[in-house]
Amino acid sequence: MTALMHPVIRSGILLAVIALFGTALLAAVNDLTRERIIEQERQRTLSQLHQIIPTGNFNNDLLADTIEINAPEFFKHRDAITVYRARMDDRPVAALLTVTAPDGYNGDIRLLAGIAFDGTVLGVRIISHRETPGLGDPIELERSDWILGFTGKSLDNPDPPGWAVKKDGGKFDQFTGATISPRAVVRAVQNTLLYFAANRHSIFDESAKPGNAE
Ligand SMILES: Cc1cc2nc3c(=O)[nH]c(=O)nc-3n(C[C@H](O)[C@H](O)[C@H](O)COP(=O)(O)O)c2cc1C
DSSP: OGGSHHHHHHHHHHHHHHHHHHHHHHHHHHHHHHHHHHHHHHHHHHHHHHHSSEEEEEEEETTTTTEEEEHHHHHHHOOOEEEEEEEEEEEEEEEEEEEEEEETTTTEEEEEEETTTOOOOEEEEOOOOOOOOOOOOOOTTTTTTTTGGGGBBBBTTTOOSSSSSSSGSSSBBBBTBBOOHHHHHHHHHHHHHHHHHHHHHHHOOOHHHHHHOO
């Protein structure tokens, strides 16, 4: 009997092949799932872009006129932020930013915040989150109209102390038994406004091509 034919070695080889196959299969399924989630988020963001800024308000190709920025000093998160730039006849109209709030109850809350060039919030939508159903998920428009409360607000409306949930002395409602999720979203929207106020000219700068904003 050759060494290879020894039953123990044969079983060992068989086990190794099965383990290798299993790992490869798992990696492939993982990749597919990740791609599907990314595509679903992309579709959701597209539909939300149009909810926030009606198509008649700009005439550039919003989806092609984007830049990527990193501003952890404002957002307390290292994720790249995509900025969609809306223009009318080349004049800046609004920026829509995909921002991550790092401090949800269950981690990151991704949202889309549309800010008009004058610093007024056009609208905010939640792209993705893992907040608890029935507690934190009223941040989603599908669950409640709480998120619509940001529309028309700006850095000085309400005044800075007002940019908090009511439990913290601010103007925004929290939910019954859930303060952490709305608090995280309020903070992220205020940070977006602060970032926008400090950078709105460079955001719309023609030389700010994809990948080199700031
Ligand atoms: C299982 C479980 C899930 C919870 N999920 C959330 C949530 O998704 N969002 C949230 O704001 N609070 C959630 N809470 C409640 C928070 O722990 C907290 O009590 C509440 O947000 C009030 O926060 P505050 O003490 O900072 O005001 C959850 C609590 C439990 C026990």
